[in-house]
Amino acid sequence: xxxxxxxxxxPVKERTYTFxxxxxxxxxxxxxxxxxxxxxxxxxxKLFRKTGYKYNVIGINEQTYQPFKYDKNAFLGSFIRYTxxxxxxxxxxxxxxxxxxxxxxxIKVPDNLKLDGTTFDFIFLTKPHILIAQIDxxxxxxxxNTLEKYFRSIFDNAEFKExxxxxxxxxxxxxxxxxxxxxxxxxKSIEYIIRRPNSDLFATTVEQEVLDDMEESLAxxxxxxxxxxxxxxxxxxxxxxxxxxxxxxxGEVSAQILDDNLTKFQIISTKDxxxxxxxxxxxxxxxxxxWKAILAKFIPKIRLLNQ
Numbered sequence: 685x686x687x688x689x690x691x692x693x694x695p696v697k698e699r700t701y702t703f704x705x706x707x708x709x710x711x712x713x714x715x716x717x718x719x720x721x722x723x724x725x726x727x728x729x730k731l732f733r734k735t736g737y738k739y740n741v742i743g744i745n746e747q748t749y750q751p752f753k754y755d756k757n758a759f760l761g762s763f764i765r766y767t768x769x770x771x772x773x774x775x776x777x778x779x780x781x782x783x784x785x786x787x788x789x790x791i792k793v794p795d796n797l798k799l800d801g802t803t804f805d806f807i808f809l810t811k812p813h814i815l816i817a818q819i820d821x822x823x824x825x826x827x828x829n830t831l832e833k834y835f836r837s838i839f840d841n842a843e844f845k846e847x848x849x850x851x852x853x854x855x856x857x858x859x860x861x862x863x864x865x866x867x868x869x870x871x872k873s874i875e876y877i878i879r880r881p882n883s884d885l886f887a888t889t890v891e892q893e894v895l896d897d898m899e900e901s902l903a904x905x906x907x908x909x910x911x912x913x914x915x916x917x918x919x920x921x922x923x924x925x926x927x928x929x930x931x932x933x934x935g936e937v938s939a940q941i942l943d944d945n946l947t948k949f950q951i952i953s954t955k956d957x958x959x960x961x962x963x964x965x966x967x968x969x970x971x972x973x974x975w976k977a978i979l980a981k982f983i984p985k986i987r988l989l990n991q
Contacts, residue, residue, distance in 0.1 A: 699965065705855070760971055769799050816982060871940075
């Protein structure tokens with residue numbers, strides 16, 4: 685290649701986007717395509733949740749899901765956020781009060797047009813039912829907490845319960861951060877909360893033992909705690925650490941740790957450590973290649989994907 689040809693090559697434009705990950709669990713989920721049917725339900729039901737900011741709502745976009753080229757057990761989709769204009773506060777300059785029904789009568793907007801609408805892409809892996817979502821785009825952003833609250837509102841919905849039973853969502857933490865927490869040499873106490881995991885995630889005997897114990901006891905939630913002896917710190921066994929990893933992926937780990945200055949104890953919870961992974965991508969990358977690159981970044985960081 686000549687020097688002039690090298691100089692004529694335009695640099696690839698890139699941008700950094702942020703991604704979060706969740707473990708979504710439905711009970712029961714033994715029927716074929718349960719998770720695909722769940723997202724079909726979200727799309728058809730038009731269940732949206734207020735984000736807490738002005739009159740914004742968020743939910744699953746009505747567009748058809750796109751199969752993921754590189755994995756038959758995954759599909760691509762998007763959340764949509766927009767302003768619900770009929771919930772907004774309106775003022776009529778011609779008369780003092782706005783009568784009930786005035787707004788819906790006066791304002792006619794086709795259902796497919798959404799004010800301030802924006803979308804956030806996601807990939808859902810049906811095995812092991814992991815959702816990875818992009819929480820920013822070229823114009824704006826949302827939060828991991830907003831998406832988690834959206835799903836929790838769905839799991840409280842009567843129509844969902846009738847069709848699917850029950851559901852749980854856990855924001856995932858970097859596997860290395862969980863390992864660091866469980867191996868901390870100044871660990872004074874620790875508590876695990878496990879909320880009914882799915883058996884198809886389990887790859888170890890310890891995990892299966894926890895599930896069997898919960899099923900036999902008819903338990904929806906498993907709590908386990910330890911406190912160190914006076915003047916000492918916890919030194920967790922390999923089995924206890926394994927249970928901690930299950931809790932981080934299906935509930936919560938909360939630990940009391942002596943700080944670096946050795947002056948006071950602080951509480952660290954996996955609820956406060958969700959994965960928020962920045963990924964730099966070419967701006968014109970097609971969706972399949974985009975998600976292939978994102979998964980390559982995420983797989984080493986999520987134990988459920990790295991088994």
